[in-house]
Amino acid sequence: MTLIQEIDYGTPASKAEKNVTLTIDGVAVTVPEGTSLMRAAVDAGIQVPKLCATDSVNAFGSCRLCLVEIEGRNGTPASCTTPVAEGIKVLTQTERLKQIRRGVMELYISDHPLDCLTCAANGDCELQDMAGAVGLREVRYGFDGDNHLKAAKDESNPYFTFDPSKCIVCSRCVRACEEVQGTFALTIDGRGFDSKVSAGMDEDFIGSECVSCGACVQACPTATLIEKSVIEIGQPEHSVITTCAYCGVGCSFKAEMRGTEVVRMVPYKDGKANHGHSCVKGRFAWGYTTHRDRILNPMVREKISDPWREVSWDEAIAYVASEFKRIQAKYGRNAVGGITSSRCTNEETYLIQKLIRAGFGNNNVDTCARVCHSPTGYGLKETFGTSAGTQDFDSVTEADVVLIIGANPTDAHPVFASQMKKRLRSGARLIVVDPRRIDMVRMPHVEASYHLQLTPGTNVALLTALAHVIVTEGLADEAFVRERCDWDEFQDWAAFVAEQHHSPEATATITGVPAETVRAAARLYATGGNSAIYYGLGVTEHSQGTTTVMAMANLAMATGNIGRRGVGVNPLRGQNNVQGACDMGSFPHEFTGYRHISDDATRTMFEAFWNVPLDPEPGLRIPNMLDAAVDGSFKAIYIEGEDIAQSDPDTQHVVAGLENMECVVVQDLFLNETANFAHVFLPGSTFLEKDGTFTNAERRIGRVRKVMPSRSGMADWEITMAISNAMGFPMQYNHPSEIMDEIAHLTPTFAGVSYDSLDALGSVQWPCNDAAPTGTPIMHIDHFVRGKGHFVLTEYVATDERTGPRFPLLLTTGRILSHYNVGAQTRRTGNVAWHPEDLLEIHPHDAEQRGVREGDWVRLQSRSGGTSLRAKITERVAPGVVYTTFHHPETQANVVTTEFSDWATNCPEYKVTAVQVSPSNGPTEWQSHYQELSEHNRHIAEAAE
């Protein structure tokens, strides 16, 4: 194993189609027009010394090291800023250039500490390398003059330090923040000798707008910005390519290692989802993998009030099998089930659903996509024919209009947000549909043309109003619709949306969005060129979530914005493997590849391969399981990687269901909230300890590679296999690659996927089969998967969750950049520095009416329950709307959310809860009670001597 060193070409690649041939140091090289001399030299196998250039940012021409000579031209131009030209002859090594470079380096080093042997970047420092490359042997100026050697270090960021004494003011960090991340948090403050890198308004890093993505650290050629883990551990000696386990962007990373210890995670330039960029979670927040709270031994208890008892793996597996068999014998085959998670690999998810369908003998399997993107599956399958987004991420580079609805990409999908912001900075227009003024509405160099700040719960009314404008103003793409869609259905739909009660003027009273804004946004979407829709849980987590998904599909079809680059309908998946969990057959009604279990041909195939008869009837969904548990007919559950007691709505109902079961098995990293009600705890593995695959929001299947041994001794797939074997349904795999081979064999859209093909291609987007051996970046190009595109009538049905005198405000919930889902991972990292507790965002008007000041404790009460948390007064929310996150169990935001759910899929309506907010003295009685219960139920008995 070696450290993967990616080539730094110095400047970005040119996209020109015309080629140019030139000679560099006598070597002929042909490159696209617009390529820099520096990059062309790398192509010719020649390294030109450089410091301020790196290929993730545009050329800057400040360091004066990369000078070259060009035959017939005067001077010594910088190779980074000089483009190639046909027939020119370039020299990179002449006596004149040597002397200039040595002089430049001498000046740099005259104001740089000479502590290379004890410097954390020793061995990975471009300044050190360049001193060697130019043959620097002395510094004639001495160190007695003015210098920056005593400049104070900024160690405020939890993950990296900023040491200005080592800074050469090359601006790579500033440019990375601007061009790669798009935050513009850094600048060069001062002029000349006083020039220095400054975060925000000369603040420390933690107090500035810096989002800690680490692009600056990655770009820094010295030890000025460096990971604290490198300072602590030393330089890595080998690296392994793997896929991030946080959000649905699915970034590729190099896990840079020293032995079995992670030194740092570096985003991989060849990663097709992230192109070498990352966010604070993926790059830095992996400390949870070795956190002291990890549970590493299996544990069992008869009653949830008993202390946990550590047992052997054999005993734990045998106990699970005997309990599930006992319960099925006593209460019936259907009294048990299981839940997979989007945090599991595809292979783990596949095995769980196989265990349940074939081993338990029922279809009571569901996944946490139930509570996030299940309406996407239903809605896009119904309209287009497949349950997935239509584009790759790179497609956004060709979008002219971006419509973001119910998503907050800078917080929840930050790396894709950076790519989107880059496109917006270069001219694409933006429409934001969101009850909150999310960052994308207005931030440095990005401003939405229209922000449709609608009342929560009114998406369908708004989207149908947009359609009304498109149809009644003649903006539909009739030629596209006639060719690609069912024309009769379209005409019905057009007549429906044209009805007066769907007009922006009529719906303004429902949505709260002025009619003229809706009309302008509709015109822009329909006529602005390539229009692309990106959406999130603000669409799906509603009682009409599925209808909203179909309404967006209608808009895309009606305007011809589907089936090519730059357009489409794109779900931004919340967790890392939401797409994969859905693909792998973990919904109760369908096998892998979204084939219904009642389909005889498919079921027969699985029956033959698994050698067991399968139930042709759908099983219970998660909320159905909990309802049945409360009613007493559902008695045991196997949960891998999901914390339903914190993440699912109406916590008291969830808890009642869990408490009513006789055997709850939790397989996870930590004693999470659900484990408070568990009888068996099976310690799982982190993504760093496992082999497998994740599938991101663009259908991209990427490899997860084991970089360290499993700390608990059994891989997650091995645990599921052991349970199955103990239950009497034999499974035998030697490696997750064999599970993927089985998936590919049984799933037409995965037929071409194997670990070998993933190693060869890096990653691949399904469908991947004989028809598309290298995958399918864009779907529905010539025809929809279902044949003709299907228009659906989208009548607005108001949610039954209504405000009134008792609960006059609407609560909507979401997430924040620094935390991931229930926070079990990120709360055990330095990310708590940014978000140590959940806060309630409330508009100044609503706060003043209630006598609430910034930071006050407030009670948030709905008809489901109440919790207390601190208030944050902000105009990001409209009057009448409040917002909070669900990352901290001390708050338990879901004790407030209700049982209302999407009509088609039972996806909970997290985004609309009628609440009241009032001043409070601190935690509620329920919170205090829960805290006591939680502490008691987490107790682990001392091991016997």
Next chain:
Amino acid sequence: MSPDRLIYMANQIGKYFSSQHRQDPVAGIANHLKKFWDPSMRRTIAAYADQGGAGLDPLVLQAVRTLSVTHL
């Protein structure tokens, strides 16, 4: 499982299919229940419909009665 919850869910489904002009709403509702509801849920709602089905919207009641004959 509590009939109240199932009644509410079934009526939600009914509202969607009732708005689709080109489909038979009764068939649409019945098909949705068959494709996505566990048999025990279908049995419960069917039994409830057999007792009169108070609270079920008329089209939903029709669909559930169809279901109770053909899909249990």
